[in-house]
Amino acid sequence: xxxxxxxxDGVGKSTQLQLLVKKLQHQGHEVVTCREPGSTPLGEAIxxxxxxxxxxxxxxxxxxxxxxxxxxxxxxxxxxxALAEGKIVIADRYLLASVVYQGYGGGxxxxxxxxxxxxxxxxxxxxxxxxxxxxxNEAANRLGKPDRIEARGDDYRExxxxxxxxxxxxxxxxxxxxxxxxxxxxxxxxxxxVVEQIMESGTS
Ligand code: TYD
Numbered sequence: 001x002x003x004x005x006x007x008x009d010g011v012g013k014s015t016q017l018q019l020l021v022k023k024l025q026h027q028g029h030e031v032v033t034c035r036e037p038g039s040t041p042l043g044e045a046i047x048x049x050x051x052x053x054x055x056x057x058x059x060x061x062x063x064x065x066x067x068x069x070x071x072x073x074x075x076x077x078x079x080x081x082a083l084a085e086g087k088i089v090i091a092d093r094y095l096l097a098s099v100v101y102q103g104y105g106g107g108x109x110x111x112x113x114x115x116x117x118x119x120x121x122x123x124x125x126x127x128x129x130x131x132x133x134x135x136x137n138e139a140a141n142r143l144g145k146p147d148r149i150e151a152r153g154d155d156y157r158e159x160x161x162x163x164x165x166x167x168x169x170x171x172x173x174x175x176x177x178x179x180x181x182x183x184x185x186x187x188x189x190x191x192x193x194v195v196e197q198i199m200e201s202g203t204s
Pocket of ligand 1: 009014036037051067092093094095096097098099101102
């Protein structure tokens, strides 16, 4: 089974990912996690380029392609081998993040991004992408020091949230929007219900 978790910055994605991993491991599953950009030597080098503010000019298409490069390496080095060994893979962000951040946020054509993504991943999409959804002001409260992408302001973040919602509506069988309000346990339960349903449906 291959899952990815996504959502605007500050929705509690990393916390929920850890809770989910623990629960799956507790049930005896072998779980591999990865984060984007990163999780391979090339990917971590690209992460530095993308998220540190070195004032290097970088246009939005270059940015999108760097995320894709990191992803192509990740699929080949980490995700495919883990799936082949029967492990569960949980990705902290995946292709949908590029569609939303560089597409809805940055203005690159979203269909074009899906298509580049098909090349980058060799058509490997998650069984389900879980998107945590939270009103902007609540997400902002959970944020620490902003990185280069996070520093882009409220209009950008509003466009991102709308983008996640729009893509979830367009691909209901692929993307599951989950209300991230409430306690950590509340949200973890909502996520678990979805994961159980995927496991029962046998897509793993
Ligand atoms: P994030 O998961 O927020 O990492 P961390 O929790 O360590 O800050 O991801 C880093 C940033 O990269 C985040 O602001 C979203 C952005 N991003 C894109 O713009 N496009 C992408 O394709 C991906 C994967 C991430």
